[in-house]
Amino acid sequence: MIETFDAIIIGGGQAGPALAARLAGAGQKVVLIERHLLGGTCVNTGCTPTKAMVASAHVAHMARRADDYGVSVDGLVSVDMRRVRVRKDHIVEASRDGLKSWLEGTDGVDLLFGHARFVSDHEIAVGERRLTAPKIFINVGGRARIPDLPGLDQITPLTNSSILELDQAPDHLIILGGGYIALEFAQMFRRFGSAVTVIEHGDRLLKREDEDASEVVTELLAGEGVVFRLGTEAASVAKTDEGVGVTLKSGEMIAGTHLLVAVGRVPNTDDLGLEATGISTDKHGYIVTNPRLETDVEGVWALGECNGRGAFTHTSYNDYEIVADNLLGGASRSTKDRQTAYALYTDPPMGRAGMSVADAQAAGHAVLVGKRPMTRVSRATEKGETTGFMKVVVDANTDAILGATIFGVGGDEVVHVLLDAIQAGTTATALRQTMHIHPTVAELVPTILGELEPA
Ligand SMILES: Cc1cc2nc3c(=O)[nH]c(=O)nc-3n(C[C@H](O)[C@H](O)[C@H](O)COP(=O)(O)OP(=O)(O)OC[C@H]3O[C@@H](n4cnc5c(N)ncnc54)[C@H](O)[C@@H]3O)c2cc1C
Ligand SMILES: NC(=O)c1ccc[n+]([C@@H]2O[C@H](COP(=O)([O-])OP(=O)(O)OC[C@H]3O[C@@H](n4cnc5c(N)ncnc54)[C@H](O)[C@@H]3O)[C@@H](O)[C@H]2O)c1
Numbered sequence: 001m002i003e004t005f006d007a008i009i010i011g012g013g014q015a016g017p018a019l020a021a022r023l024a025g026a027g028q029k030v031v032l033i034e035r036h037l038l039g040g041t042c043v044n045t046g047c048t049p050t051k052a053m054v055a056s057a058h059v060a061h062m063a064r065r066a067d068d069y070g071v072s073v074d075g076l077v078s079v080d081m082r083r084v085r086v087r088k089d090h091i092v093e094a095s096r097d098g099l100k101s102w103l104e105g106t107d108g109v110d111l112l113f114g115h116a117r118f119v120s121d122h123e124i125a126v127g128e129r130r131l132t133a134p135k136i137f138i139n140v141g142g143r144a145r146i147p148d149l150p151g152l153d154q155i156t157p158l159t160n161s162s163i164l165e166l167d168q169a170p171d172h173l174i175i176l177g178g179g180y181i182a183l184e185f186a187q188m189f190r191r192f193g194s195a196v197t198v199i200e201h202g203d204r205l206l207k208r209e210d211e212d213a214s215e216v217v218t219e220l221l222a223g224e225g226v227v228f229r230l231g232t233e234a235a236s237v238a239k240t241d242e243g244v245g246v247t248l249k250s251g252e253m254i255a256g257t258h259l260l261v262a263v264g265r266v267p268n269t270d271d272l273g274l275e276a277t278g279i280s281t282d283k284h285g286y287i288v289t290n291p292r293l294e295t296d297v298e299g300v301w302a303l304g305e306c307n308g309r310g311a312f313t314h315t316s317y318n319d320y321e322i323v324a325d326n327l328l329g330g331a332s333r334s335t336k337d338r339q340t341a342y343a344l345y346t347d348p349p350m351g352r353a354g355m356s357v358a359d360a361q362a363a364g365h366a367v368l369v370g371k372r373p374m375t376r377v378s379r380a381t382e383k384g385e386t387t388g389f390m391k392v393v394v395d396a397n398t399d400a401i402l403g404a405t406i407f408g409v410g411g412d413e414v415v416h417v418l419l420d421a422i423q424a425g426t427t428a429t430a431l432r433q434t435m436h437i438h439p440t441v442a443e444l445v446p447t448i449l450g451e452l453e454p455a
Helices: 016-025 040-045 047-064 081-104 180-192 211-223 313-328 357-362 378-383 411-424 428-432 444-449
Strands: 002-004 007-010 030-034 109-113 116-120 123-126 129-132 135-138 142-144 172-176 195-200 227-230 234-239 244-248 253-256 258-261 265-267 300-302 341-344 350-354 367-373 389-395 401-407
Touching: 007 016, 016 030, 016 081, 016 109, 016 313, 040 047, 040 081, 047 081, 047 180, 081 109, 172 180, 172 244, 172 253, 180 195, 180 211, 180 341, 195 253, 211 227, 211 350, 211 389, 211 401, 244 258, 341 411, 350 411, 357 367, 357 389, 357 401, 367 444, 389 411, 389 444, 401 411, 411 428, 411 444, 428 444
Parallel strands: 002 129, 007 030, 007 135, 030 109, 135 300, 172 195, 172 258, 195 227
Antiparallel strands: 116 123, 123 129, 142 265, 234 244, 244 253, 341 350, 350 401, 367 389, 389 401
């Protein structure tokens, strides 16, 4: 027998639960299908656990720097990884349990645990059950990409999921990839006491950013003892007595105890039965949607990481808002209306909004840049955290703010001053004339807007 709903949501990540509650609130009968853990990547194996562990690593780092602040810490600073994990687990469980109770207490939402697979455009199989609805929302997220590297199948490399369960810091952690995931783990485990080597095949870290950001992150982490092998290809991997050996294309072998693979993500669309539908995917497996997040099949939407339009929690949540406002709020929203925004959670973090200088120049803007090192930000010197810089990108002809990089203490928060200004269309002149609170990092935003120079 086929069970009929008003809406089926596949995946309980960052868009699905909020959408389920909103649709149910509008009187619709909704089923949310989750095959593993509610909260998806962000809550269980992404943002929440990593930021909890970054906080532990920060404390270890600051304890080692205590003397800089006139504070004595007797004896060596040591890290108990089991307690770091337990603390992280409590935070994750509280978040996941809160989500579960909320959904269970929401009238009109049925929670169904199991793997969902399309049988046809509007029919879903979950085990023996068959479900149908005029509206289906796909929010299946992604997972770590495992590269095709000889020998990798002979060991069990760590991923962003399994590395979170370690009760001991590796003696020597080798990380394949030098992107966002790699850098957050590299700094964190270095601070937990591991030797860390990062193998990145590009010739600089964070190649989507301007070069000054790559330089700061490289200096920051190298200064803490992370070893970088840039412009280097791994040729094979083998089990060794010590743990793992990575042989580079040059023939050199790097010996470590653990290997973390952090070379990008793949969408969870390969086991969704899409071949039984008219829903298209691109060559990487991302579901093709228009900017309103509608797929090629009428009445089917794709939200979050699986549509390839963003790989962040906030882009997934924004996808939910777009779809829900279009369906229920009489709005006409699309992904075209949102600005690029994200942070890299090294310590200090890098907050990013809008365009980099390179993006703006490539888009044909006449670019003005205002920039200041964190060594000249009084809040940063007072805190003793002077790594990084603040940078704002402005269009010379229109006075529009195009983008910003705030790489330094509080950068993930401060960048919102610029993000909101870009979204609201506030000009550089108007923002320059705003009085900000002293002493903050944000108080320097008006100042640097008064010191713009051609890029
Ligand atoms: C280590 C790490 C750190 C990160 N840090 C940040 C950060 O600081 N800030 C940030 O914004 N982003 C961060 N991200 C990215 C962020 O976690 C993801 O972009 C976000 O969680 C994607 O949300 P989503 O809703 O698309 O999917 P997900 O959260 O991945 O949820 C998808 C859900 O669908 C379920 N599912 C999949 N297939 C099926 C199926 N066939 N049937 C039923 N259920 C299914 C999955 O089990 C999962 O629960 C991080 C990612 C990682 C890996
Ligand atoms: N703070 C955050 O918001 C945050 C944190 C972590 C992850 N994320 C999300 O997760 C996504 C994926 O992160 P990621 O770090 O896995 O991917 P990424 O695409 O950011 O970085 C992957 C890196 O690995 C390198 N690489 C690829 N293949 C390689 C190989 N065989 N050998 C060596 N290097 C190789 C690439 O050149 C690249 O620098 C990010 O794009 C981001 O959207 C967000």
